[in-house]
Amino acid sequence: MTRLAEFQSEWIPKLNQQLEDDLTRATNDSEFSDMMKYAVLNGGKRLRPMLSLAAMACFGQKITPSFLKAATAVEWVHSYSLVHDDLPAMDNDLVRRGKPSVHAQFGEAEAILVGDALLTGAFHVLATANDSVVEDEMISAVELLKLSQILSVQSGSLGMVIGQVHDMYNHGKQSKIDETWLIDEVYMPKTGALLGFSALAGTRLSNQQDIDQIGQDRFDTNLAMLTFGYDFGIAFQIQDDLDDFDQDDTEDIMSLPHLIGVPAATQKRDSYLRHARQMLSDVSRHNSKFDRTLLDDFLNLIGDNV
Amino acid sequence: MTRLAEFQSEWIPKLNQQLEDDLTRATNDSEFSDMMKYAVLNGGKRLRPMLSLAAMACFGQKITPSFLKAATAVEWVHSYSLVHDDLPAMDNDLVRRGKPSVHAQFGEAEAILVGDALLTGAFHVLATANDSVVEDEMISAVELLKLSQILSVQSGSLGMVIGQVHDMYNHGKQSKIDETWLIDEVYMPKTGALLGFSALAGTRLSNQQDIDQIGQDRFDTNLAMLTFGYDFGIAFQIQDDLDDFDQDDTEDIMSLPHLIGVPAATQKRDSYLRHARQMLSDVSRHNSKFDRTLLDDFLNLIGDNV
Numbered sequence: 383m384t385r386l387a388e389f390q391s392e393w394i395p396k397l398n399q400q401l402e403d404d405l406t407r408a409t410n411d412s413e414f415s416d417m418m419k420y421a422v423l424n425g426g427k428r429l430r431p432m433l434s435l436a437a438m439a440c441f442g443q444k445i446t447p448s449f450l451k452a453a454t455a456v457e458w459v460h461s462y463s464l465v466h467d468d469l470p471a472m473d474n475d476l477v478r479r480g481k482p483s484v485h486a487q488f489g490e491a492e493a494i495l496v497g498d499a500l501l502t503g504a505f506h507v508l509a510t511a512n513d514s515v516v517e518d519e520m521i522s523a524v525e526l527l528k529l530s531q532i533l534s535v536q537s538g539s540l541g542m543v544i545g546q547v548h549d550m551y552n553h554g555k556q557s558k559i560d561e562t563w564l565i566d567e568v569y570m571p572k573t574g575a576l577l578g579f580s581a582l583a584g585t586r587l588s589n590q591q592d593i594d595q596i597g598q599d600r601f602d603t604n605l606a607m608l609t610f611g612y613d614f615g616i617a618f619q620i621q622d623d624l625d626d627f628d629q630d631d632t633e634d635i636m637s638l639p640h641l642i643g644v645p646a647a648t649q650k651r652d653s654y655l656r657h658a659r660q661m662l663s664d665v666s667r668h669n670s671k672f673d674r675t676l677l678d679d680f681l682n683l684i685g686d687n688v
Numbered sequence: 689m690t691r692l693a694e695f696q697s698e699w700i701p702k703l704n705q706q707l708e709d710d711l712t713r714a715t716n717d718s719e720f721s722d723m724m725k726y727a728v729l730n731g732g733k734r735l736r737p738m739l740s741l742a743a744m745a746c747f748g749q750k751i752t753p754s755f756l757k758a759a760t761a762v763e764w765v766h767s768y769s770l771v772h773d774d775l776p777a778m779d780n781d782l783v784r785r786g787k788p789s790v791h792a793q794f795g796e797a798e799a800i801l802v803g804d805a806l807l808t809g810a811f812h813v814l815a816t817a818n819d820s821v822v823e824d825e826m827i828s829a830v831e832l833l834k835l836s837q838i839l840s841v842q843s844g845s846l847g848m849v850i851g852q853v854h855d856m857y858n859h860g861k862q863s864k865i866d867e868t869w870l871i872d873e874v875y876m877p878k879t880g881a882l883l884g885f886s887a888l889a890g891t892r893l894s895n896q897q898d899i900d901q902i903g904q905d906r907f908d909t910n911l912a913m914l915t916f917g918y919d920f921g922i923a924f925q926i927q928d929d930l931d932d933f934d935q936d937d938t939e940d941i942m943s944l945p946h947l948i949g950v951p952a953a954t955q956k957r958d959s960y961l962r963h964a965r966q967m968l969s970d971v972s973r974h975n976s977k978f979d980r981t982l983l984d985d986f987l988n989l990i991g992d993n994v
Contacts, residue, residue, distance in 0.1 A: 409845035414853050418845065466804060471796035490777035494800065495853050498772060501804065502844030505811045509837035524829040530836055531815035538808030539715035539724065547720050547801050 386436070386679030390427075393435050393445075397428045400454050408503050417496045418503075421484050422461045430456045430580045433614075436676040437584025437607060441669070446519040449587055452511040452529065456580055458504035459537045465497040467546065504537075505530055521587065529583055536579040545572025561642055565616060565650075569638075574615035581611030601668040606661045613658035614680060620651040621684045648685070655681050692742070692985030696733075699741050699751075703734045706760050714809050723802045724809075727790050728767045736762040736886040739920075742982040743890025743913060747975075752825040755893055758817040758835065761810045762886055765843045768806035771799050773852065810843075811836055827893065835889055842885040851878025867948055871922060871956075875944075880921035887917030907974040912967045919964035920986060926957040927990045954991070961987055 401422055409415050434453040438445055468475040468483040469490065476486040485493035508530045512520040535541055548567045585607040623637035624647060639647040658681055662674040707728055715721050740759040744751055774781040774789040775796060782792040791799035814836045818826040841847055854873045891913040929943035930953060945953040964987055968980045 409850055411845075411850055411853065414845060414850060462804075466800055469797075469800060471800060491775075491856055492853070494772055494775060494777060495849055495856075498768075498803070498807065499845035499849045501807055502840050502849065505836055506840035506844060509833050509840060522829075523833045527815050527829045527833045527836070530811055530833070534808050534812035534815060538812060539717075539720060539805035543801055543805045543808065544715055544717055544720060547717065547798070550797055550801075 384679045384682070385675050386683075389436060389439065389676055390432060393432065394428055396450060397431050397435075397454060397457070398423065400450055401457060404451070404454070404503070404507055408499070408506075414496075414499070417484065417488050417492055418499060420487065421465050421496050421500060422457070424479050424481070426457075426479075428457060430460055430576055433577060433580040433611065433680060434584035434587075436680060437581050438588050440673050440676055441585065441588035442671045442673070443584075443588035446515070448511045448515040448519055448521050451513075452508060452521060452526070452587065453580075453583065455504045455507040455511075455529075455533060456537075456576055456583070458500045458507060459533065459542070460576060462497040462500035462504070463537075463542060463546070465493050465500065469493060472546075472550070501537075504533065508533065525586065529586065532582065533579055536575040541571050541575035541579075543571075545570070545575065548572075559636055559641065561638065561650075564636070564638060564641060569616045569619045570612060573619040574612035577615035577618070578608045578611035581614070582608040601664070603665055603668065606665050610658050610661035610665075610677070613654045613661065614684075617651045617654040617658065617681075617684050620647055620654070624648065624651070651685055655684060690985045690988070691981050692989075695742060695745065695982055696738065699738065700734055702756060703737050703741075703760060703763070704729065706756055707763060710757070710760070710809070710813055714805070714812075720798075720802075720805070723790065723794050723798055724805060726793065727771050727802050727806060728763070730785050730787070732763075732785070734763060736766055736882055739883060739886040739917065739986060740890035740893075742986060743887050744894050746979050746982055747891065747894035748977045748979070749890075749894035752821070754817045754821040754825055754827050757819075758814060758827060758832070758893065759886075759889065761813040761817075761835075761839060762843075762882055762889070764806045764810035764813060765839065765848070766882060768803040768810070769843075769848060769852070771803040771806065775799060778852075778856070807843075810839065814839065831892065835892065838888065839885055842881040847877050847881035849877075851876070851881065854878075865942055865947065867944065867956075870942070870944060870947060875922045875925045876918060879925040880918035883921035883924070884914045884917035887920070888914040907970070909971055909974065912971050916964050916967040916971075916983070919960045919967065920990075923957045923960040923964065923987075923990050926953055926960070930954065930957070957991055961990060 402419070405419050405422060406415065408418060431453040434456070435445055435450070438449060438453075443449070464478060465484045467473050468478055469485055475483050477483060481487075483493070484496055488496070508526055511526055537543065545568055549572055582604055585604055620638055623639055624644065627637065627639040627644065627647075638650060641647075642650070659678070662677055666672050666674055708725070711725050711728060712721065714724060737759040740762070741751055741756070744755060744759075749755070770784060771790045773779050774784055775791055781789050783789060787793075789799070790802055794802070814832055817832055843849070851874055855878055888910055891910055926944055929945055930950065933943065933945040933950065933953075944956060947953075948956070965984070968983055972978050972980055
């Protein structure tokens with residue numbers, strides 16, 4: 383059993399409980415509450431909040447209740463994005479994780495509103511991360527406001543949303559596409575941005591002042607960990623496309639394997655994984671407390687463990 | 689010319705400029721930028737941010753750049769809600785302010801994503817309200833985080849979104865409807881919540897500590913102004929329904945005039961307007977600096993000036 387597998391079996395249930403508690407508080411309308419919970423409490427692996435928690439653990443940061451709650455905000459964003467992406471006007475997916483998608487189950491208007499509520503709720507979760515937490519375990523308001531700002535950038539029209547916009551154009555305007563455009567304008571914002579947020583949030587919350595003092599050459603740990611998150615996200619997306627490609631190579635949706643072939647796409651994936659490991663090496667070199675094992679395990683989830 | 693009309697002619701152009709500047713910064717994709725601007729820069733009266741600014745002015749608060757920017761966040765939320773409400777699965781409106789609605793102009797997937805981007809952007813605007821502002825005119829991080837929390841409550845599944853959910857049920861399940869339900873479960877969250885936010889935000893930003901000290905009987909100015917915003921919002925919504933009812937009384941959508949008739953709905957509107965004035969009187973009594981004129985002018989926008 384990897385360290386990550388142990389870590390997951392400890393923390394995924396706690397993340398799910400936090401999500402469920404906050405979802406219960408999120409509305410007084412029991413019908414709508416059921417819809418919101420259906421969209422979120424679906425047995426996901428909680429990859430994004432888990433990445434934040436893993437970063438905290440690697441930096442030796444104790445995961446207190448406020449840190450746990452702050453880490454879940456990104457999962458609300460991820461969940462809303464799946465609900466909206468599945469809509470008939472978008473990917474028109476009737477099934478998600480083997481069950482009817484939200485609009486298939488409850489209706490299209492309901493799915494739009496569930497998504498809107500989850501996106502709004504993400505910022506509520508961040509703003510209330512200190513609720514019911516003892517004073518000396520609180521996150522500063524300055525830091526929570528900064529995380530709210532970063533989350534809005536990574537998930538909005540400079541991040542995830544614009545990735546989805548380009549992915550849509552992608553389906554229609556094939557002339558526009560080359561490898562660089564697909565990675566920089568679709569994979570990076572659509573998948574990389576949220577995982578970048580996750581790695582950065584876990585890092586920022588782990589009391590970065592210490593680390594910056596240790597690294598006397600002004601090494602930017604936050605930037606290295608943000609980059610690690612992006613690298614991981616892009617490799618993860620290429621792997622996802624490789625998996626889909628194997629299953630159905632007549633799919634008319636453009637993806638990296640369609641564009642440059644499976645061997646070249648596999649090489650590209652591996653180069654992002656290597657770069658991610660390089661980021662971890664850089665962070666290790668500048669911070670003696672940093673134990674990279676859990677984050678290496680994350681990278682090992684993808685591909686052939688290069 | 690009323691004081692409000694003067695105030696509007698001074699501040700609406702500044703609000704529009706702030707919105708345009710922030711929209712320009714919100715994305716690097718020029719096509720998507722045009723769509724976002726189309727949705728927001730549409731000649732609206734900026735009722736919600738204007739209410740915040742008017743509250744500041746009534747409390748004698750100077751409207752600095754950070755206050756102006758913070759006041760615009762609610763307009764991003766309002767704008768996104770119109771884009772999503774117009775969607776085919778929702779109200780299916782092809783026209784908004786005499787022009788094609790966002791989905792009619794750009795497509796349905798685009799409209800979903802424009803709405804998502806605007807909602808996300810609202811929280812970015814709040815989190816960056818102090819950008820390019822001199823130190824002594826900054827809003828504290830504690831206050832901005834609190835406003836972010838309140839905005840998420842008023843616009844999400846305890847506020848505007850749930851009002852829209854109920855408004856949808858409303859069309860289908862007429863058995864559920866009575867006057868109290870319609871006002872408490874539709875009008876209050878759907879229209880009241882954002883205007884309540886606007887009045888409260890302007891009040892909170894006007895250095896409430898002073899006022900609470902003046903009122904020695906622990907009068908809650910924030911609560912009174914929040915209630916004022918709700919009262920105004922509900923009266924505004926009833927007036928809107930009265931206007932629609934006059935124009936087309938075969939409309940099959942349930943509204944207060946359909947439910948209890950025009951005279952009773954008019955009385956109800958007037959009772960909310962009276963209650964709103966009462967709130968202003970209460971605030972005036974507890975704060976000698978408070979000049980209610982601008983907010984009275986807001987109430988005078990509605991109905992027969994009771």
